[in-house]
Amino acid sequence: MRRASVRVRAALGATLVVALALVAAGFFVVATLRDGLADTARLNAENAARGTAARLADVSRTEVRQLDGLDGDDPAQVVDANGKVLGASDPVQGRGPMADFARPERSDDDTGTGKDPEDSDSEDADDGDSGSGGAEVDADSENKILTFPVDDDGEVTYDKEDIVRSQEFDVAAVQGRTRDGTPVTVYSGASLGAQQEAVSTVTRSMLFGLPVLLLVVAGVTWLVTRRALRPVEGIRQEMSAITASTDLSRRVPEPDARDEVARLARTTNETLAALEMSVDRQRRFVADASHELRSPIASLRTQLEVAAAHPELLDLDEAVEDTVRLQTLAADLLLLARLDAGERPAEGRVALDALVREHVAQRVADPHPVRVEALDGGEVRGSAGQLSRVLANLLDNAQRHGRSGVSVAVRREGDELALSVSDDGEGVPEEERERIFERFVRLDAARSRDEGGAGLGLAIARDVAERHGGTLRVAGPSRGGATFVLRLPLAGD
Template sequence: MADRVRRPRVPPRLRLLLPRSVRARATFAATAVVTLALGGSSAALLAVLHANLLRTARDSAVEQAGKVVELASREHLPSVLAPHGGSSVWVLDASGKPVAVTPDLLARPVAAPPLPNPPGPSAPGPDRSLLQLPPDEQPLLVGARLHDRRQQVITMSVSGPDGPLTVHAAASLRDVEAAGDTTGTALAVGVPVLVLLVAAVTWRVTGRALRPVEAIRAEVAEITGHDLHRRVPVPHTGDEVARLAVTVNATLDRLEDAGLRQRRFIADASHELRSPIAVLRTQLEVALAHPDPDLWPELLADALEDTVRLQDLAADLLLLARLDAADPVAVELLDPAALFAAALAARTADRVPVTAELADGAEVLGNRTWLTRLLTNLVDNAQRYAATRVEVRLAVRGPDVVLEVRDDGPGIPEADRERVFERFTRLDDARSRELGGAGLGLAIARDLAGHHGGTLAAEPARTGARLVARLPRAGSAG
């Protein structure tokens, strides 16, 4: 089995030296990049400057030697050549004796530098072929500017009235070295200063940019479960930090809303549980205070009814908790028409008759128990308020499977069509308690529809209430 490739681990001691904060890392990265860029640019600049100055010195020596060659090809050379361009020129005959020199070499003996391929004495006419030695390999001119440690030497051969001659021109590289030293010194001072300036500016800019982030962090750190009303400051920059602050505040809004809903749910659940428990306790106390066997059947029946209410309420609360936790459930391909027909056939104690119109050919992907509970809650709600009838319709409309439950009761006012889906909400509290409702049926039904990717809403109706659930049809996605 091949060994797994592992990333090289940073030694612990080196890890301690690495910056940890975003501000320090950004400053370090910017400084490193600028240092590398300036270092490379400085080296390239020095190389280009040295090459240009060296070429200039060579061109000056070539120009001076070329003028002497042209003059020697036409006429006899004077013993003293006119200076030009700061180059030293000396002309030697075939025997190596000086024929002409520039004024700066009058008091100093000169000699020919050793050349790899010296031109022959019989070279006809002016020969402008250049022979240039690298500066490090060129020998010093004997007596010529002994204070110059490096020179650029150009050699040309020519035949004229004075016979075969060799023209030597030497350009001093002192200016090249001086310019290089000056530029190098300037870069050695300027580059570190510029790097320090970049580091300081980056440190300050990143500090200003991260200041809102630190303010957000400090504010979030102080927010507790009792301070969910607090919000983080939103900078007026419109950048990523501002969007982060807006997102954090939106998250806090959801947390505050969830906290309020949880507290309200706990309070309502406690209130709903307290009523049947109090009634059940009263019935048991009455049974103990009046040990009359004739009263026990009625008391036991009432106690059983309240116990069933407690059991149903506890089951509803457990189902809501499971829906809120979004626990995964088993899903399968179902035929809602067959499923709802079986559920309606099992209802034998309804107060008013239920008529059903269920279209075939619709399939949904869902949980059998939850879809049955969705229909049961809608029908139970309609049974509480219906006067003479409850209608259940199932149809396929485009990509949706639509379930409608109607009744001929008092209906739902338009202003309350959303409020009826809130937990523990009753439009007629006294009547709902009398009929046994806890205000959780429609809330559970909407959550069940939502967990199946659908919706549940109270829609307008000519008479009574009309609750419509829309579920996605299997195979209709995309």
């Protein structure tokens, strides 16, 4: 299944997150509003009940019916200790005590029933005997919720045939005494209609406003994401064009910003630059290798053709020399190809002092004697064959440029071993000390291929040194000539 674009996923994700947040916030707001308005209604009911109870001290038992506070539209009753209604407001006029005809409100207790077992009989009796009043009361608390049916004019009614809807009242019960000392209970209710209306209005507003807000969020997210990803599309198009044209000199556009997209563009351009440099280096390498191989091959072919026509003119020594040069060059090219391919050196321990002794003992035919100055003990990790090749290349270079002698030394410097090879020749100019490590580079004094080689020895030596975690540098000693120093980290225990 094809996945949607980043813009679509971002817009959908942002819309979903905002929707979840708004729904959760909506539930919280509605619950808070409902609780706040319920608390207000409860407080109004309690204040009304206390006010009526306070005025009871000025009237006798028989005068309760004319008491102020029992003439409003909210349900109110005064009931004596025997359950007799002494006075009531119009909504509950002629009814029994509120507590008698009220049904207990359900709560979270008792597995959701919210009433005691002994209240069940009372509830059933109230349902059958209380008529259409159907008052509902939480008998376990001081405040009660009564539900009265109302007709189309908003008046409380008890005729089941005229019931259109119902209205809830929060009822509070307060104890008091009349002027003649009769203990009574005052019930007073406050309408919850305002609470219900406000909650309904807020809920409707949220239901209508939520889709509109989500559409706005989705649209804004889409536009912002499109604007943010526009540079990425530019980078993609340019990379596609570079791939099609194979022109590595081109670069992707870099946004004038400091964000992730700008860093991506800069990194892409750096990668293209490194790739271009690598390809150019590879092209030069192929061109130089072809040029270097052409000379010994052409010379060898000429000698063989002459020998075929005139066997007596064959210079066998020169033919062998050209063959050896060709073999050495081919071996160097193969080694460089393996190094360029990322070949890692073999894991082993190599003693540089022993390696130097072995090479010096074998180089008996060198034009200049090799003097060993110091051989500190120590081992490095790597390939014995590749490190031997580095030492051989350095000694060959020193023999080629030295006048009378070559010296070699191995010294321990901290956590490194430093192998140095020095000659007493003309030295290397300071401005050329990095260039001589490039491939196929020969200085003016070494332009002869017969004496100067192909210019790969030092390049191979530095590549091998770097792949062993070391360095290879050249310096000019105080007595003249050049000193090549190979530094490698000591092998741990």
